[in-house]
Amino acid sequence: MGEHPARTRRRGEELIKAIHDAVLQEVVEAGAGRLTMDAIARRAATPRTTLYRRWSDPLDVLLDALYHQHPVEEPTPGADDLRGDLIRALRLMADWALSPAGRAVAAILTDPKSAALMSEALFERVFANRGGTFTRTVLQHYADRGRFPAELLTPVVADIGEALVTKRLLDTGTPPSDEDLSAIVDQAILPALGLGP
Amino acid sequence: MGEHPARTRRRGEELIKAIHDAVLQEVVEAGAGRLTMDAIARRAATPRTTLYRRWSDPLDVLLDALYHQHPVEEPTPGADDLRGDLIRALRLMADWALSPAGRAVAAILTDPKSAALMSEALFERVFANRGGTFTRTVLQHYADRGRFPAELLTPVVADIGEALVTKRLLDTGTPPSDEDLSAIVDQAILPALGLGP
DNA sequence: GATATTAGATACACGACTGTAGCTCAAGAC
DNA sequence: GTCTTGAGCTACAGTCGTGTATCTAATATC
Numbered sequence: 001m002g003e004h005p006a007r008t009r010r011r012g013e014e015l016i017k018a019i020h021d022a023v024l025q026e027v028v029e030a031g032a033g034r035l036t037m038d039a040i041a042r043r044a045a046t047p048r049t050t051l052y053r054r055w056s057d058p059l060d061v062l063l064d065a066l067y068h069q070h071p072v073e074e075p076t077p078g079a080d081d082l083r084g085d086l087i088r089a090l091r092l093m094a095d096w097a098l099s100p101a102g103r104a105v106a107a108i109l110t111d112p113k114s115a116a117l118m119s120e121a122l123f124e125r126v127f128a129n130r131g132g133t134f135t136r137t138v139l140q141h142y143a144d145r146g147r148f149p150a151e152l153l154t155p156v157v158a159d160i161g162e163a164l165v166t167k168r169l170l171d172t173g174t175p176p177s178d179e180d181l182s183a184i185v186d187q188a189i190l191p192a193l194g195l196g197p
Numbered sequence: 198m199g200e201h202p203a204r205t206r207r208r209g210e211e212l213i214k215a216i217h218d219a220v221l222q223e224v225v226e227a228g229a230g231r232l233t234m235d236a237i238a239r240r241a242a243t244p245r246t247t248l249y250r251r252w253s254d255p256l257d258v259l260l261d262a263l264y265h266q267h268p269v270e271e272p273t274p275g276a277d278d279l280r281g282d283l284i285r286a287l288r289l290m291a292d293w294a295l296s297p298a299g300r301a302v303a304a305i306l307t308d309p310k311s312a313a314l315m316s317e318a319l320f321e322r323v324f325a326n327r328g329g330t331f332t333r334t335v336l337q338h339y340a341d342r343g344r345f346p347a348e349l350l351t352p353v354v355a356d357i358g359e360a361l362v363t364k365r366l367l368d369t370g371t372p373p374s375d376e377d378l379s380a381i382v383d384q385a386i387l388p389a390l391g392l393g394p
Numbered sequence: 395g396a397t398a399t400t401a402g403a404t405a406c407a408c409g410a411c412t413g414t415a416g417c418t419c420a421a422g423a424c
Numbered sequence: 425g426t427c428t429t430g431a432g433c434t435a436c437a438g439t440c441g442t443g444t445a446t447c448t449a450a451t452a453t454c
Binding site: 028030031032033035106107109110111112152154155156159162163164166167168170183187188191192 | 225226227228229230231232303304306307308309310312349351352353354356357359360361363364365367370380381384385388389391393
Binding site for chain 4: 206207208209212243244246247250
C-alpha cells in the first residue's frame with residue numbers, strides 16, 4: 001500500500017537548496033510580481049508551513065536565494081591577449097545573465113516592490129561581479145601593464161561591453177554569438193581605448 | 198444628500214484615456230506581474246465591467262495603452278554639431294525611459310508573461326523609436342554628410358549610446374546628468390567613429 | 395535507545411481578484 | 425423628442441493565495 005515509497009525526508013541544507021532552486025525557477029517563469037509562497041512550496045514539494053518558518057513572503061525567499069548563490073566566475077586575464085580576454089569576459093557575463101540567477105536579478109531590478117527591498121549588502125554581494133567587474137577586471141589588468149593609457153579606463157569605458165551585451169539580451173533574448181561579442185570588442189571597446197583597427 | 202454631485206459621465210475617448218493612464222501608473226507602482234483589473238478600475242474610477250467590455254485581462258489593457266501612446270519625439274539633427282546632437286538624442290531617450298510609458302515598456306520587457314504576448318506589430322510601433330533610433334537618426338545624418346566613414350556606423354556602434362544610458366538607468370535609477378551624457382558621447386561613441394579627442 | 399528538532403500533512407478562516415449578470419440612467423444620434 | 429449605446433452601480437459565486445494552528449513521524453543529537 002505504499003503509494004509514495006518512503007521518500008526520504010529532507011532537512012537543513014538540502015531542503016533549503018531545493019527551495020532556493022524552486023524560487024529561482026518560479027521567478028523566471030512567472031516574474032517577480034507573480035511569486036507566491038504557494039507556487040514556490042508546490043515546486044519545492046514542501047508544505048507552505050516550512051516556508052513560513054524561515055521567510056515572511058515570496059520576495060524574502062527570492063532575495064535569500066540570490067544571497068546564497070555562488071559568486072560568478074571571475075574572468076582571469078590569460079596570456080597577453082587583451083582582445084581574447086575581453087571576449088571571454090563578455091561570454092562569462094552573457095552566460096550568467098541567461099542563467100536562472102541572472103534572470104532573477106533582472107526580474108528584481110525591474111520590479112518596483114523588490115527593488116525597494118534590496119539591501120545595500122545584497123546588492124553588493126550579488127552584483128559585485130556584475131556592475132562592471134566582468135570587463136573591468138580585464139581592462140584594469142592590461143592598463144596596469146601599460147597596454148593602453150590608464151586614464152582612458154573611465155567608468156563609462158568600463159561599462160561599454162556589459163552595456164552592449166545587456167542591450168542585446170534585452171532586444172533579442174537570445175545568447176549572443178561569438179561574432180556578436182567580437183563586434184562589440186572590436187567596434188566599441190577597443191576604439192575607446194585608443195586601440196583602433 | 199448629493200454626496201457625489203452629479204459627476205459627468207465619461208464616454209469613449211475620454212474614458213479610455215483615463216484607463217490608459219491608470220494602467221500605466223499601476224504598472225509603474227506595482228509592476229507588470231501585479232496588475233489587476235480591480236486596481237486599474239479603482240484607479241480610473243470606473244467599474245470593472247467597463248474594463249471587461251473592451252479587454253480580457255490586465256496585460257491586454259497595458260498593451261493597448263502602450264499601443265496608443267504618442268510616438269516619442271524624434272531627435273532632429275540641427276546645425277553642424279554632431280556632439281551636441283548626440284547628447285540631445287540621449288537626453289530625449291533618458292527622459293522617455295523615465296516616463297510612465299518608458300517604465301511600462303521596461304516592465305513588459307522583463308515580464309515573462311507579457312513578453313510572450315507582445316506582437317511584432319506592437320513591438321514595432323512602441324519600439325521603433327527606441328531600439329536604436331535615438332542616436333541612429335543623428336549618426337546616419339552625419340554619416341550621409343561624410344563627417345565620418347559610413348562603414349563605421351554598424352549596428353553595434355549605433356547602439357552604444359542607448360546601451361550605456363540604459364545600463365546607467367538600471368544601475369542607479371536616477372536621471373543621468375549632462376556630464377554623464379557628455380562622457381558617454383566623448384568616451385564611447387565618438388571614439389568608435391574614429392573621432393577621438 | 396531516549397530526546398529534541400523540524401519536515402510533512404491536513405485543515406481553516408480570511409481577504410483579494412475574477413468573470414458574469416442584472417439593472418438604471420446619462421450622453422450621443424436621428 | 426425618441427432611441428440606442430454604453431457607463432455606472434450592485435451583487436454574487438468561484439478561485440487562489442495567505443497566515444496560522446495542529447498533529448505526525450522522520451532525522452539528528454546525545
